[in-house]
Amino acid sequence: MASVPASHVYVRHLASFDGSDGVVRMPDPVPADGRTVPGGWWPPLMLDPHWIARHHREFDVFHIHFGFDALDPDTMGDIVHELSLRGKPLIYTVHDLRNPHHRDPDAHDHLLDVLVPAADRLLTLTAGAAAEIERRWNRAATVLPHPHVVERDRITRPRPYSTERVVGLHAKSIRANMDPLPVLEVAARTVAELRGVRLRVDLHDEVFQPDNHWYAPDVGRQLVEYGDRRNVEVRVHPYYSDDQLWDYLSSLTASILPYRFGSHSGWLEACQDLGTAVIAPSCGFYSDQHPCHDFGFDETSFAPETLAQAIRTAVTAAPRRATWPDRVRERRLLARRHREIYERALS
Structure with a gap:
């Protein structure tokens, strides 16, 4: 084969x-x-x-x-x-x-x-x-x-306890289908209005490396500047190892996918394994893959109020998580x- x-x-x-x-x-x-x-x-x-x-x-x-x-x-x-x-x-x-x-x-x-x-x-x-x-x-x-996507020991491991709810937006290396800035602006405003909720923004350091294929310093700087906003934290770092990525996703209440286009997502599947809610755009087939908190976002349109509502719902909804026997x-x-x-x- x-x-x-x-x-x-x-x-x-x-x-x-x-x-x-x-x-x-x-x-x-x-x-x-x-x-x-x-x-x-x-x-x-x-x-x-x-x-x-x-x-x-x-x-x-x-x-x-x-x-x-x-x-x-x-x-x-x-x-x-x-x-x-x-x-x-x-x-x-x-x-x-x-x-x-x-x-x-x-x-x-x-x-x-x-x-x-x-x-x-x-x-x-x-x-x-x-x-x-x-x-x-x-x-x-x-x-x-x-x-x-995640192995048994991680799927069966209890999620870390926290009284704080964290919404994550990982811009990765700002690949072609990502448009994080408009999503981040709405997310930052929404989180600032919510008690006990923090927005965490992550970004790969290669966007600041001139010899790298993913070099995009202007967008990178704009993302980093959001760290000055209330209840917003920005982290720039190399690619996570699998264990680091599972730790990161497990620390989030919800993960926003800032995609203008696409089809399916292994990231979404890992969130399902770890009990992290997904706030997914209306493009592609993400909500067909697993139930998500949807917002209107594609190549030609953005409905900011739907993202704000999806964030509010995601941080208060009962978490869904795959079980190992089901997997x-x-x-x-x-x-x-x-x-x-x-x-x-x-x-």
């Missing part, structure tokens, strides 16, 4: 705990420079028609998840052709109908226009995404939930269903 990329937490958590599903996934080939990104080796070397030609006897099914951002449609067409030539079924899980790293959707759309029609089987994470796939390509996609049942279901899909594709 060739899964791209096999090392991503989503893919790893599609497997049964004890290997009883009988699906053996090849390890990701390691690039010569050893480069990694969050979620796997980069670039995924399996996404190459020459790699497929050399290694096609080592796998039965080719399953694409992530990692094809830098490909052009012709190369994707060559990959599809090589798989067909070798008689290898192509499975594609449609995680992103809109790439969160691309301001212009055209490049991703052109790749989807090759990949979606060519796939032998399509999967996606939400009913909303499946409806969009059917509308755009007249293809049916099987809907299967996102598996847990175990879900993962067993995912392992069984993926095995069935692979078998049907091979038949």
Whole structure:
């Protein structure tokens, strides 16, 4: 089984705990420079028609998840052709109908226009995404939930006790789909009116590094200046390790997603594991993935009053949290269903 990329937490958590599903996934080939990104080796070397030609006897099914951002449609067409030539079924899980790293959707759309029609089987994470796939390509996609992101010891660990409620906005490295400043302005004003509520703003330090791809000092400075506001704290730091990220999310009452566009979210899934409420924009399919506190925010519009209300509701609502037994049942279901899909594709 060739899964791209096999090392991503989503893919790893599609497997049964004890290997009883009988699906053996090849390890990701390691690039010569050893480069990694969050979620796997980069670039995924399996996404190459020459790699497929050399290694096609080592796998039965080719399953694409992530990692094809830098490909052009012709190369994707060559990959599809090589798989067909070798008689290898192509499975594609449609995680992103809109790439969160691309301001212009055209490049991703052109790749989807090759990949979606060519796939032998399509999967996606939400009913909303499946409806969009059917509308755009007249293809049916099987809907299967996102598996847990956080491991058992964290999911079963009690949340830290605090009398203070904390709303978090993590601007990360201000990727293309993020527009944190208008969201932050409303959040800061709203929190200032609430007793016992603090707004925490986080930002990766690479936005201030001139040689970094994510260099954005002007936006970074504007975010940092919010630390002068009442009940607002700003922290600039490197990428968190997984443990640091789980500590951070567990410390929040609610996490705001300042996304103008997107589809699904592993961040949202981690919040579900840890019992942190999510304040999600109306774009994409976030509230299909799990119940969220919604606000109106997309590429063309922003309804500030809906964000203010979502914050007020989130900090007073009873928390929702995944349980480990539920996550175990879900993962067993995912392992069984993926095995069935692979078998049907091979038949």
